[in-house]
Amino acid sequence: MRTENEIKYLMKAIDAFQKRLIVISPDFEILAANTPIAELTDREPVGNYCYELFNDRSSPCDNCAAREALADKRPSVCPKPGSLAQKGLMPCYYAYPIYNGEEIEAFVSMDFDIPTIDLLEEKLQRSNAFLEKLLQSAVDCVVAADMSGNIFLFNESAVDLFGYSLKEALSNLNVRDIYPGDGAYEVMKAMRGPSHGGKGRLITFHTNGLAKSGEQIPISLYASVIYEDGKEIASIGFFHDLRNRIKIRKELETTQVQLLQAEKMASLGKLAAGVAHQINNPLGGIILFAKLILEEYDLEDGVKNDIERILKDADRCRNIVKELLEFTRQTRHLMRPNDLNHALKRTLFLLESQALFQNIEIKEDLDENLPRANSDVQQMYHLFMNLILNAVQAMDGKGTLTLKTVAHPDKNHVQIEISDTGPGISEEALTQLFEPFFTTKEEGKGTGLGLSLAYNIVENHGGSISAENNPDQGAIFIIKLPIAHKKKQGEERGE
Ligand SMILES: Nc1ncnc2c1ncn2[C@@H]1O[C@H](COP(=O)(O)OP(=O)(O)OP(=O)(O)O)[C@@H](O)[C@H]1O
Ligand SMILES: [Mg+2]
Numbered sequence: 001m002r003t004e005n006e007i008k009y010l011m012k013a014i015d016a017f018q019k020r021l022i023v024i025s026p027d028f029e030i031l032a033a034n035t036p037i038a039e040l041t042d043r044e045p046v047g048n049y050c051y052e053l054f055n056d057r058s059s060p061c062d063n064c065a066a067r068e069a070l071a072d073k074r075p076s077v078c079p080k081p082g083s084l085a086q087k088g089l090m091p092c093y094y095a096y097p098i099y100n101g102e103e104i105e106a107f108v109s110m111d112f113d114i115p116t117i118d119l120l121e122e123k124l125q126r127s128n129a130f131l132e133k134l135l136q137s138a139v140d141c142v143v144a145a146d147m148s149g150n151i152f153l154f155n156e157s158a159v160d161l162f163g164y165s166l167k168e169a170l171s172n173l174n175v176r177d178i179y180p181g182d183g184a185y186e187v188m189k190a191m192r193g194p195s196h197g198g199k200g201r202l203i204t205f206h207t208n209g210l211a212k213s214g215e216q217i218p219i220s221l222y223a224s225v226i227y228e229d230g231k232e233i234a235s236i237g238f239f240h241d242l243r244n245r246i247k248i249r250k251e252l253e254t255t256q257v258q259l260l261q262a263e264k265m266a267s268l269g270k271l272a273a274g275v276a277h278q279i280n281n282p283l284g285g286i287i288l289f290a291k292l293i294l295e296e297y298d299l300e301d302g303v304k305n306d307i308e309r310i311l312k313d314a315d316r317c318r319n320i321v322k323e324l325l326e327f328t329r330q331t332r333h334l335m336r337p338n339d340l341n342h343a344l345k346r347t348l349f350l351l352e353s354q355a356l357f358q359n360i361e362i363k364e365d366l367d368e369n370l371p372r373a374n375s376d377v378q379q380m381y382h383l384f385m386n387l388i389l390n391a392v393q394a395m396d397g398k399g400t401l402t403l404k405t406v407a408h409p410d411k412n413h414v415q416i417e418i419s420d421t422g423p424g425i426s427e428e429a430l431t432q433l434f435e436p437f438f439t440t441k442e443e444g445k446g447t448g449l450g451l452s453l454a455y456n457i458v459e460n461h462g463g464s465i466s467a468e469n470n471p472d473q474g475a476i477f478i479i480k481l482p483i484a485h486k487k488k489q490g491e492e493r494g495e
Helices: 004-016 050-055 065-072 117-136 156-162 166-172 183-192 243-296 301-327 340-351 377-394 427-432 450-460
Strands: 021-024 030-033 076-079 089-100 103-115 141-146 151-154 201-210 216-228 231-241 336-338 359-366 373-375 398-407 413-419 464-469 475-482
Touching: 065 076, 065 089, 065 103, 103 117, 141 156, 151 166, 156 166, 156 201, 156 231, 183 201, 183 216, 183 231, 216 243, 243 301, 336 340, 336 377, 340 359, 340 373, 340 377, 340 398, 340 413, 373 377, 373 475, 377 398, 377 413, 377 450, 377 475, 427 464, 450 464, 450 475
Parallel strands: 359 398
Antiparallel strands: 021 030, 021 103, 076 089, 089 103, 141 151, 141 231, 201 216, 216 231, 336 373, 398 413, 413 475, 464 475
């Protein structure tokens, strides 16, 4: 049972309701009316017949929602006689039966503006156009296809990514064409299975897309099957291009490796500098006293020879220490604008008389107009010597060594390429190549310091060095060094 208070508020709510509302008996006598009805007529509505009061008739109106509701025993809507639709809304009467058990006891009848079909269609069209725009301008590619794979939706990003025009895509492109190999089948299989976000769905599925150009594009795919009455009717996929993300990740990895490398080089440098310093002093003593003995004593030839041998070996030690100090940046570098073609030729000249070069064909492809690079020529000799020696050692005495120089298209660097026809470098070795002491050579044949020295030299010159395998055969080392400032060009050759 409703409380008096509840009834009071219900009545207030009905009155506050801006639509006209009456309750009528099955023979159309007005049983109750809200305030907007009372405002329509001077007479008291309750107790009158609605057709009499509102339409001045002696019998129920022909076009009456309550009459229809009485006949059909369910809610009914009728347009108001003589009214026209305005702004897409049609004024109507709405009648709703009130039951007492099985019997209709009364009707609620009220005014109601119903949107016309035109308005609904217009709204539908607007919402379709909006949806279309939304899909068309989505940052990710959106592609939808029917169950035979015929594409019927291909947005602007899809045109950009896959390289097909919209016309091409919609006229004869099949979803199988935008994946390499069995890709489309794999995607459908994963989508129908439960393991990628539930049946009929695919969440962050990493695969490759196939562009018109033949390029395979790494993508992350969100897709789903579209069902109608439980039947698969289409599928829709959202493709996210991963190339940029992969590029950034690679750059980050490279930076990390370089940082690690630099850190290692720095600590190795400190160690070597310390050792060099410690050796230099006793070495000075050995040389000094050996010389004193030679000068102050009248020695037998045999002893003299031995002392001279001591001096010679001590001198070699000094040279090694010097190299070590250079390696660890402890000596002053002389930076000059150098012709690196010349430095390369000079290094080659020093090396090629060695037995190891006997069956090596040497190809020079040197850019005659190579800009000079601001560099320490001594260090350039070290750099080229290590790379050339590595290349020739890798070819094991037979093959072709190619030296190429070229001005880098960015106009700020010169590029030097040293390539060979040896066995190339394994994937694993490629990641450790420039680390100190990394070597694949047997003990006594390699210390694994050549490339880390090369790395250090290039780094000190503000350049970069990388290694890769030639597509045909062998390895290629690519060095980029900054060119000398224009004003400094034309200065001495600096060797
Ligand atoms: N041109 C090349 N072809 C194939 N592998 C190479 C080439 N250059 C270098 N490597 C590989 O890189 C490793 C490291 O080279 P790195 O010059 O640093 O040391 P190393 O030559 O072994 O010893 P070191 O130069 O100190 O005598 C080599 O052992 C070899 O495995
Ligand atoms: Mg080496």
